[in-house]
Amino acid sequence: MQQIFNFVIRNKTFLLFLLLFSIALALTIQSHSYHRSKFINSANFLTGGVYGTMNSVDQYFDLKTKNDILAEENQRLREQLLNTNTSVDSTFIDSSTYATEKYRVTVADVYKNSYSSTNNYLTLNKGANDSIKRDFGVITSNGIIGIIDNTSKNYSRALSILNVKSKINAKIKSTNHIGSLTWNGKSPVYVQLEDVSQFAPVKVGDTIQTGGESSIFPKGIGIGTITSFESDISGDTYTIQVQLFNDMTNIGTVYILENVDRTEINLLEKSNNE
Numbered sequence: 001m002q003q004i005f006n007f008v009i010r011n012k013t014f015l016l017f018l019l020l021f022s023i024a025l026a027l028t029i030q031s032h033s034y035h036r037s038k039f040i041n042s043a044n045f046l047t048g049g050v051y052g053t054m055n056s057v058d059q060y061f062d063l064k065t066k067n068d069i070l071a072e073e074n075q076r077l078r079e080q081l082l083n084t085n086t087s088v089d090s091t092f093i094d095s096s097t098y099a100t101e102k103y104r105v106t107v108a109d110v111y112k113n114s115y116s117s118t119n120n121y122l123t124l125n126k127g128a129n130d131s132i133k134r135d136f137g138v139i140t141s142n143g144i145i146g147i148i149d150n151t152s153k154n155y156s157r158a159l160s161i162l163n164v165k166s167k168i169n170a171k172i173k174s175t176n177h178i179g180s181l182t183w184n185g186k187s188p189v190y191v192q193l194e195d196v197s198q199f200a201p202v203k204v205g206d207t208i209q210t211g212g213e214s215s216i217f218p219k220g221i222g223i224g225t226i227t228s229f230e231s232d233i234s235g236d237t238y239t240i241q242v243q244l245f246n247d248m249t250n251i252g253t254v255y256i257l258e259n260v261d262r263t264e265i266n267l268l269e270k271s272n273n274e
Contacts, residue, residue, distance in 0.1 A: 106130055106131075106256040108138075108156075108256055109125045110122050110252060113248075114160070115160070116188070119164060120163050121157050122138070122157070124156045124157070126154075127154045128153050132148060134150065134151065146158040146163070147159050158254075161181065162188050169181070170208055170211050172196070172200060172207075175201060178213065180193070181208075188248045190224075191244060192240065193240040194237070196239075197236075197237060202240060205225055207222065207225055208224050208225065216257075216259065224244040227241045227242070
C-alpha cells in the first residue's frame with residue numbers, strides 16, 4: 001500500500017494531467033456530434049476486432065463438431081444420390097425421383113491406414129454394432145477406398161485398393177469398357193486396370209469408374225484417370241495405369257456403403273452356379 005502512495009506522490013503532476021485531459025476529451029466528445037460519431041466508430045472498430053478474434057477462436061475449437069455435422073449431411077446427400085432412379089444431373093436432388101432405398105451409407109473415421117506394404121488395410125471406427133458387415137464398400141467424396149473384410153463389435157477392417165489381393169470391377173467412363181482394378185504393390189498413387197479389350201478406344205486422361213457389375217459398389221463411383229496404357233503379352237487386352245483421385249496416404253472420413261439387396265443377389269448368383 002505504501003508503494004502505491006509513493007507512486008501517486010511521485011507522479012502526481014502526470015496523473016493530474018491525465019485526469020484533466022480525460023475530462024476535457026469527454027466534454028469535447030459529448031458537446032460535438034462529429035467528434036462523438038468518430039469516437040463511436042472507433043469504439044465499434046475496436047470491439048468488433050476483439051469479438052471477431054474471439055469468434056475465430058471459438059470456431060477453431062468447434063471445428064470437430066462442425067465436421068461431424070458436415071459428415072452427417074454428406075451421408076444423407078450421398079444416400080440420396082446413390083438411390084436416385086433418374087438420369088438427370090445428380091447435383092439436383094428431388095425426393096420425387098427416388099425409388100426404394102438400395103444403398104445405406106454410414107460415416108466412419110479412419111483409425112489406422114497402411115499404404116507402404118503390399119497388403120494394406122484401413123481400420124474404421126464402425127463395426128457390427130453399427131450393422132457393418134463383410135463386403136460393404138468404402139468410399140470418400142473423391143472415390144473408392146476398399147472393401148470391408150472383417151468386423152468386431154465397434155470396429156471394422158477394410159481391404160484397401162492398395163492391396164495386391166484387391167480386385168474390383170471397373171470401367172472406362174467414356175466407352176463403358178470393363179476391366180479388373182488391381183494393384184501391383186508399387187506406388188500408392190497408381191493402380192492398374194487389367195483385361196480391358198484391345199477394341200476399347202483408350203485415351204490418356206479418360207476417367208475410370210466402378211463398373212456396377214457387383215453387389216458391392218454402385219456404377220459410376222470415381223476411381224482415377226488414365227496416365228498410360230500398354231498391350232498385354234497376349235495382345236488381346238490392355239493394362240492401364242490409373243492415377244487415383246484419392247490421396248491414399250491421407251484418408252480421414254469415409255463412407256461405408258451397404259447394398260440392401262446384396263444378400264438376395266448373392267443367393268441368386270449362388271443358385272445359378274450350382
